[in-house]
Amino acid sequence: MSTRMLWAVLVAVALSGCRIVSERQLAELKNPPNANVAKAAQLFDQKIAPQVIASARPLGSLLTQIGHAKDFDAACQQFGYRSQEENPCVFAVSVTGAISEVNTASRNGQIVIKSDDAAGEVNVQIGPTFRGTDLRDSYRGLSYADFNDQNLFGDFSKAINQQAINTVAKQTFAVGGKVTVYGVFSVFDTPQPPLLITPVKITQ
Template structure:
């Protein structure tokens, strides 16, 4: 057999094997960056919030949480001293104090039908609400974002993007809440969460990262 027919025979043998193979390209980092660039601010911040919530934010909150009764007692005396003792260091002068708190209390009022669903909780035993636990999905404030020291404003493009991060974190926190149906009045709940307090007498609106009905 001459060289040419032999080469042709070899090619005929190899072609079916090649035809059955699928070439898989390695992921191009530029494609990932391009996909991110095509997202809206809200979409990008939603992805970021999901990515950090369980592996990073929850352990951080668990580590930083202080007893709510101690925080409330300190606030009643002096907000700034309470912030210095129990709060998260302020990002800038004039910012509200942010606190990460844990504790338990009795539900004395409830609104589970509103989109801004909430529980009013007594933690001091006087049958009066000491704080509001926001269940959402509409949650006010930026406490989750601002109490987490690893979120730094200068890491974000602008104030709009930073604000959307706060909203995304609230959305993830609300979606993670798993409580029994009903108003829960009279039930004891245990919680961990964050709240901001601009002034001493402002209402305490806590965003929970963990909340459960006590047995």
């Protein structure tokens, strides 16, 4: 067998055991997708939203309790949740009141609610995009250690936010309408208005 033919056979054999993959497939082979990202929607429906609703405190009462605490760290430990020391404290709340504004000029649409319980006015995100990672950071079942990749952790937050957006996307909001919001907000220190609430459920 000639040298040229031998090389041709070797190349054919080598190629027979290979397959062409896309750049995305190659990236996934190097860093397999995190299972938690894939089931983010399921986690929101079955874990995150029920956890927020079950632990939600009326906003007016919560603000009073925070004000009476020894300091903010003590208030966070008793009434909120901080996943890591350097993170803000996340509080789960419920707010009932009348809509005073509907702002949809930007993609981060919001409604303004005048609370019935003397908590003043609060802003509530309604989409089609949500700012922040409060929903992800409120969940006690997972932490950054379950991802060990900042991009994946960010993707997880986006997927959770999207599921929350889907829950309110079908609703229409109008000034004067009465709503009850279950959601979360985060702060590094004693809450100051206006608070921005990321909802898991809005009822009318």
